[in-house]
Amino acid sequence: MDFDAIWMIWLRDLIRHFRDKIRLLGSITRPVLWLLIMGTGLRAAFNVHGISYTHFIFPGIIAMNLIFAAMISTISIIWDREFGFLREILVAPIPRSSIVLGKALSGSTVAFIEGLFVLAFAPFIKINIPLVHLLLLLPLMFLIAFVCTSLGIVIAARMTSFEGFGVISNFVIMPMFFLSGAMFPIDNLPHWINFIIRLNPLTYGVDLLRWNTLGIRTFALYIDFLFLIIFSFIMLGIGVLEFSKRS
Numbered sequence: 001m002d003f004d005a006i007w008m009i010w011l012r013d014l015i016r017h018f019r020d021k022i023r024l025l026g027s028i029t030r031p032v033l034w035l036l037i038m039g040t041g042l043r044a045a046f047n048v049h050g051i052s053y054t055h056f057i058f059p060g061i062i063a064m065n066l067i068f069a070a071m072i073s074t075i076s077i078i079w080d081r082e083f084g085f086l087r088e089i090l091v092a093p094i095p096r097s098s099i100v101l102g103k104a105l106s107g108s109t110v111a112f113i114e115g116l117f118v119l120a121f122a123p124f125i126k127i128n129i130p131l132v133h134l135l136l137l138l139p140l141m142f143l144i145a146f147v148c149t150s151l152g153i154v155i156a157a158r159m160t161s162f163e164g165f166g167v168i169s170n171f172v173i174m175p176m177f178f179l180s181g182a183m184f185p186i187d188n189l190p191h192w193i194n195f196i197i198r199l200n201p202l203t204y205g206v207d208l209l210r211w212n213t214l215g216i217r218t219f220a221l222y223i224d225f226l227f228l229i230i231f232s233f234i235m236l237g238i239g240v241l242e243f244s245k246r247s
Contacts, residue, residue: 060182
């Protein structure tokens with residue numbers, strides 16, 4: 001494992017992200033629109049688990065920003081391939097695992113920061129998160145971001161165009177988001193939908209976020225953690241194999 005290479009890839013992607021002001025603006029306005037339109041608009045129609053609908057979807061909106069930011073961050077792989085930077089990394093004496101881990105950590109950091117933008121709205125919608133819960137919430141958000149970024153790396157490693165990545169990533173993001181329990185409870189659903197929901201890694205991420213912020217959960221905590229950790233390791237392993245093929 002080459003830690004210098006991991007650091008270089010992480011820092012480069014972070015610098016490039018913060019230079020993109022439009023993307024930063026979008027990461028702030030997206031959750032605001034969802035909270036205002038969905039949360040406020042449907043608040044009178046839903047009362048889930050005895051709490052307001054705005055409160056119920058708040059952890060889901062955090063997860064939404066995490067997965068959108070994580071997936072978009074991995075498009076840098078296609079960008080680097082297009083302009084030759086990835087070729088330079090692949091011919092360098094750097095383990096493929098270092099390249100994948102550097103990309104995963106940089107994308108996770110970017111997604112984590114964009115998730116913090118949503119978290120900052122908690123006081124405005126009257127969600128009080130105790131300090132102890134907040135200290136636990138931060139690593140949980142990073143874990144979810146890491147899982148989503150690992151999945152994005154696998155997708156981007158096989159793509160050769162920005163257009164193709166956009167189509168495939170949207171095809172993955174939207175079903176993952178809507179079938180994660182982010183917008184509605186996953187209790188008492190048809191068996192075939194419930195089966196898909198249980199295969200969705202974001203389901204367990206939303207469950208952890210909702211447990212931490214609202215005290216509501218569907219699965220045992222160890223199941224949430226185990227699924228996310230195992231899924232991320234599998235995705236990283238596939239990512240290393242894909243980068244090794246392109247060597």
